[in-house]
Amino acid sequence: xxxxxxxxxxxxxxxxxxxxxxxxxxxxxxxxxxxxxxxxxxxxxxxxxxxxxxxxxxxxxxxxxxxxxxxxxxxxxxxxxxxxxxxxxxxxxxxxxxxxxxxxxxxxxxxxxxxxxxxxxxxxxxxxxxxxxxxxxxxxxxxxxxxxxxxxxxxxxxxxxxxxxxxxxxxxxxxxxxxxxxxxxxxxxxxxxxxxxxxxxxxxxxxxxxxxxxxxxxxxxxxxxxxxxxxxxxx
Amino acid sequence: xxxxxxxxxxxxxxxxxxxxxxxxxxxxxxxxxxxxxxxxxxxxxxxxxxxxxxxxxxxxxxxxxxxxxxxxxxxxxxxxxxxxxxxxxxxxxxxxxxxxxxxxxxxxxxxxxxxxxxxxxxxxxxxxxxxxxxxxxxxxxxxxxxxxxxxxxxxxxxxxxxxxxxxxxxxxxxxxxxxxxxxxxxxxxxxxxxxxxxxxxxxxxxxxxxxxxxxxxxxxxxxxxxxxxxxxxxx
DNA sequence: CGGCCTGTTGATCTGTTTCAATTTGGGTGG
DNA sequence: CCACCCAAATTGAAACAGATCAACAGGCCG
Numbered sequence: 001x002x003x004x005x006x007x008x009x010x011x012x013x014x015x016x017x018x019x020x021x022x023x024x025x026x027x028x029x030x031x032x033x034x035x036x037x038x039x040x041x042x043x044x045x046x047x048x049x050x051x052x053x054x055x056x057x058x059x060x061x062x063x064x065x066x067x068x069x070x071x072x073x074x075x076x077x078x079x080x081x082x083x084x085x086x087x088x089x090x091x092x093x094x095x096x097x098x099x100x101x102x103x104x105x106x107x108x109x110x111x112x113x114x115x116x117x118x119x120x121x122x123x124x125x126x127x128x129x130x131x132x133x134x135x136x137x138x139x140x141x142x143x144x145x146x147x148x149x150x151x152x153x154x155x156x157x158x159x160x161x162x163x164x165x166x167x168x169x170x171x172x173x174x175x176x177x178x179x180x181x182x183x184x185x186x187x188x189x190x191x192x193x194x195x196x197x198x199x200x201x202x203x204x205x206x207x208x209x210x211x212x213x214x215x216x217x218x219x220x221x222x223x224x225x226x227x228x229x230x231x232x233x234x235x
Numbered sequence: 236x237x238x239x240x241x242x243x244x245x246x247x248x249x250x251x252x253x254x255x256x257x258x259x260x261x262x263x264x265x266x267x268x269x270x271x272x273x274x275x276x277x278x279x280x281x282x283x284x285x286x287x288x289x290x291x292x293x294x295x296x297x298x299x300x301x302x303x304x305x306x307x308x309x310x311x312x313x314x315x316x317x318x319x320x321x322x323x324x325x326x327x328x329x330x331x332x333x334x335x336x337x338x339x340x341x342x343x344x345x346x347x348x349x350x351x352x353x354x355x356x357x358x359x360x361x362x363x364x365x366x367x368x369x370x371x372x373x374x375x376x377x378x379x380x381x382x383x384x385x386x387x388x389x390x391x392x393x394x395x396x397x398x399x400x401x402x403x404x405x406x407x408x409x410x411x412x413x414x415x416x417x418x419x420x421x422x423x424x425x426x427x428x429x430x431x432x433x434x435x436x437x438x439x440x441x442x443x444x445x446x447x448x449x450x451x452x453x454x455x456x457x458x459x460x461x462x463x464x465x466x467x468x469x470x
Numbered sequence: 471c472g473g474c475c476t477g478t479t480g481a482t483c484t485g486t487t488t489c490a491a492t493t494t495g496g497g498t499g500g
Numbered sequence: 501c502c503a504c505c506c507a508a509a510t511t512g513a514a515a516c517a518g519a520t521c522a523a524c525a526g527g528c529c530g
Contacts, residue, residue, distance in 0.1 A: 072384045152427075
């Protein structure tokens with residue numbers, strides 16, 4: 001088993017890097033101790049599965065490090081990636097008894113795991129936490145609607161441009177330079193996120209590069225002319 | 236102004252048709268009175284707008300009768316319908332200060348309106364209501380992910396088949412025959428929901444009819460061979 | 471009765487996919 | 501440390517699903 005739990009001796013939540021981004025921001029010091037009491041840290045290696053669509057949803061998670069992909073599949077193997085998650089993102093918000101999607105690591109990933117029943121008990125006690133969760137869900141819903149617009153109505157170039165700008169926004173929100181974005185995922189992952197093929201994604205990157213809109217190096221893209229991408233992305 | 240409010244004399248919530256479907260199911264009799272105190276009934280005619288994307292989100296709604304469409308647009312007019320809402324569905328769950336989408340009536344529609352600030356105050360008092368809202372959001376999120384899979388990875392025939400089966404499921408959940416579904420929306424609406432053109436939707440309906448999978452009459456479709464659609468829909 | 475909006479059907483066109491051949495680059499073992 | 505290997509990415513050519521353009525039919529309302 002590649003998933004291993006690490007026990008916590010003190011309360012690392014208090015000094016957590018992503019505390020302000022995560023649901024934990026809803027709690028004060030004492031409450032945070034209570035949360036810490038039910039949490040365990042999980043680490044998974046690239047390409048490994050955190051959980052699968054259809055599995056009983058015993059845990060909820062908070063990403064603290066690395067990148068995950070969340071996806072759904074058709075029986076014949078066609079795949080749709082519904083999101084890439086990074087530090088601060090919450091995961092597992094399917095209040096049925098089974099996960100509605102699969103979650104896999106893109107890079108080495110570290111997460112906080114909350115047993116569902118125990119987290120639900122804490123929700124009763126701390127309404128602020130429940131409110132925060134509702135906020136998270138609302139934001140995800142808004143993002144999902146943007147993605148539907150992208151999948152249903154944008155051209156390949158518009159999709160790729162929107163994707164790059166989304167990553168740039170995230171980088172900025174995490175206090176990193178917004179003109180240089182990391183691309184830890186493969187072209188196939190990007191294609192499955194945008195409803196395209198790998199080849200179309202690759203061609204579009206090449207086109208953007210020859211047009212001077214981006215400069216592509218290894219697992220990183222430098223956005224040279226954001227305005228060119230913004231025109232395409234349609235906003 | 237086409238939107239008119241109707242004042243309530245007693246507490247019609249108690250005898251509401253959709254009470255068990257809506258968020259109101261989370262409340263008991265006394266609590267329901269409190270909810271009733273902040274609610275107003277709104278009626279809108281076909282094709283009229285309930286609210287627009289970007290407008291300040293002062294109200295939340297619950298549909299009690301009719302069908303709405305919820306959509307987003309690109310600057311050049313391309314449109315993506317992210318959902319059709321019917322009796323019992325909740326609307327306006329964008330906990331930012333502005334609506335993330337436009338809501339318009341497909342048929343004559345009646346809704347309960349909750350002023351946002353007042354509903355939020357009630358949420359503080361009745362945690363069950365907040366829990367219910369989180370459940371609603373989770374369900375919508377799961378539906379949104381299904382729709383992303385459809386938009387990104389399904390063929391035209393698969394999309395139309397999935398759509399018909401979705402409507403059949405809804406009809407069944409509302410206690411109506413599952414083999415005969417109402418289609419109050421236009422072909423263009425369906426196309427904008429499925430990420431297709433009107434023409435492709437029309438051709439696909441025709442094909443299903445010549446194949447004997449459906450029988451199409453006016454604003455209604457009879458599903459003759461659900462298994463044929465299920466094969467296509469991929470589940 | 472006539473006009474208009476919605477839907478259907480046909481013909482053609484095009485963006486994206488599919489299939490296929492190279493190229494690149496990072497990791498590994500000799 | 502270098503050469504090799506394999507997965508990922510790139511690029512080209514051909515095929516195709518769905519879009520676009522266009523003509524026409526039907527139903528509804530004024």
